[in-house]
Amino acid sequence: MKSKAEDLNYTAWIIRLNAGEMIAFEWLYNTYKHQLAGNLLKLVKAPDIAEDILHDVFVKVWENRTKIDPERCFEGYLYRIAANMVADFYRKISKDRNYQDYLINIQETVYQHIDELLENKYRRELINKALTELPPKCRTVFQLCKIEGRSYEEVSDLLQISPNTISNHLNRANKKILMFLQNPVNLPYFLLLLWAK
Secondary structure (H helix, E strand, C coil): CCCCHHHHHHHHHHHHHCCCHHHHHHHHHHHHHHHHHHHHHHCCCCHHHHHHHHHHHHHHHHHHHHHCCCCHHHHHHHHHHHHHHHHHHHHHHCCHHEEEEHHHHHHHHHCHHHHHHHCCHHHHHHHHHCCCCCCCCHHHHHHHHHHCCCCCCHHHHHHHCCCCCCHHHHHHHHHHHHHHHHHHCCCCHHHHHCCCC
């Protein structure tokens, strides 16, 4: 959290940006570029695409510099622009046949990170939202194995189903959760959770 002095400093830089001072733009760029680039890379999984989006975000900041309110949170404004651009990027590639391989590659990466998502309290909200989309038995198996950390044997005894059936339910749950995460309708919610501290 920024102190009052830092808030005044940021406000002064935004006022200077409003006036079109390039030095203010450069200061804001240098202040936010590394954190924003890291977040973009997590979302798009490709350094060149993250760099392009980062560039586009700051071009938009410069183009709209006179409309930026110095009294409002600049960081929030910046991340909202970035989230919209990432959502636009995914909408565009979901319609473009040339990017199908790219989507398959990030699907594998997202699958590997489902367990990591469960460990973060903000991101757990997204998984819980995705779990509501699962059939009841599938949801129960996922919750017992992945959230509560129970073994296949424990779940098998508890639910009176075979370990093979448990494996099938978990595979089905993982696929449905991935489809949920990749649905453009859920993307803005997912992006906000990724940037939540």
